Amino acid sequence: MRKLRVAAFYPHPDDMESQVAGTLLKYVEQGHEVHVIIAMDGRRGRGHLPDNVSWSEIVELRQQEAIAGAKYLGVTPKFLGIEDHRLLEDRTCYETVITEMENLNPDVIFTCAPNDYHNDHRALSRLVINVSWTPVFFSDTKAGVDFNPDFYVDITKQLPTKMKMLMEHSSQMKEDSAEALTTLNRLRGIQCSRSDIVYAEAFKLYKRANWVKAYELLPDDNFEPPIQIVPTLEKN
Numbered sequence: 292m293r294k295l296r297v298a299a300f301y302p303h304p305d306d307m308e309s310q311v312a313g314t315l316l317k318y319v320e321q322g323h324e325v326h327v328i329i330a331m332d333g334r335r336g337r338g339h340l341p342d343n344v345s346w347s348e349i350v351e352l353r354q355q356e357a358i359a360g361a362k363y364l365g366v367t368p369k370f371l372g373i374e375d376h377r378l379l380e381d382r383t384c385y386e387t388v389i390t391e392m393e394n395l396n397p398d399v400i401f402t403c404a405p406n407d408y409h410n411d412h413r414a415l416s417r418l419v420i421n422v423s424w425t426p427v428f429f430s431d432t433k434a435g436v437d438f439n440p441d442f443y444v445d446i447t448k449q450l451p452t453k454m455k456m457l458m459e460h461s462s463q464m465k466e467d468s469a470e471a472l473t474t475l476n477r478l479r480g481i482q483c484s485r486s487d488i489v490y491a492e493a494f495k496l497y498k499r500a501n502w503v504k505a506y507e508l509l510p511d512d513n514f515e516p517p518i519q520i521v522p523t524l525e526k527n
C-alpha cells in the first residue's frame with residue numbers, strides 16, 4: 292500500500308479525538324503521514340471551567356489539551372485560530388483554510404459531516420469540501436444522528452488509546468462522554484457483522500463526479516470490504 296498523506300480538518304479541540312482518532316491511530320501504525328488541523332480556538336467550550344476563567348485562558352488550556360491528545364498520534368496539531376462561531380464562508384476564513392489545504396496537498400481528507408449537530412462543524416465541513424480536490428470522508432455525527440455510513444474502519448484494537456486521547460480534554464469531558472462514544476463505536480462495530488470487529492468508526496464519502504477506489508484510501512484492514520450499503524429488496 293502506498294504511503295498516504297492524511298489530513299484531518301476538525302473544528303474544535305476534542306473533535307478529532309471524538310470522531311476519527313481510532314482511524315488516525317491505525318494510519319499511523321501502518322506508516323502513513325497524519326496531519327491534524329484544528330480550525331477554531333475553542334473559546335466557547337467552557338466545559339466545567341468556572342465563569343471567571345477568561346476566553347484567552349480557555350483557548351490556551353484547550354490548545355494544551357489538544358497537543359496532549361495528538362501526542363498519541365506522534366503529531367502536533369496545527370491551530371488555525373479562527374474564533375468559535377466565527378467560521379463563515381467569507382474571504383478570510385476561506386483563505387485560511389485553503390492555504391492550509393494547499394500547503395498539505397493531502398491524498399485523503401477527513402472532516403465533520405455537513406449535517407453534524409454544531410454550527411461550527413457544519414461550516415467547516417462546507418468549507419473543506421469547497422477548498423479540496425482530493426477525496427473527503429465525513430466522520431460520524433454526534434450520536435450517529437441522521438448518518439448512514441458508506442465505510443467502516445475496525446478500531447477494536449485502537450479504542451482504548453482513543454479513549455485516553457479523549458480524556459486529555461479534561462476541561463470538556465463529562466462522565467458520560469466516553470460512554471456515549473464507546474456506545475456509538477460499538478453500534479458501528481455491530482453493523483460490520485463480524486464477530487472480531489467489536490468497535491468501528493463509520494464514514495461517508497463525499498460524492499463528486501468521478502469514482503475513486505475509496506477503500507484504498509482507508510487504513511488497510513486486511514479484510515474484504517464488508518458491507519454494501521444498499522437497501523435490500525423484500526420478496527413478496
Ligand SMILES: [Zn+2]
Binds near residue numbers: 302303409411412
Ligand atoms: Zn466541536
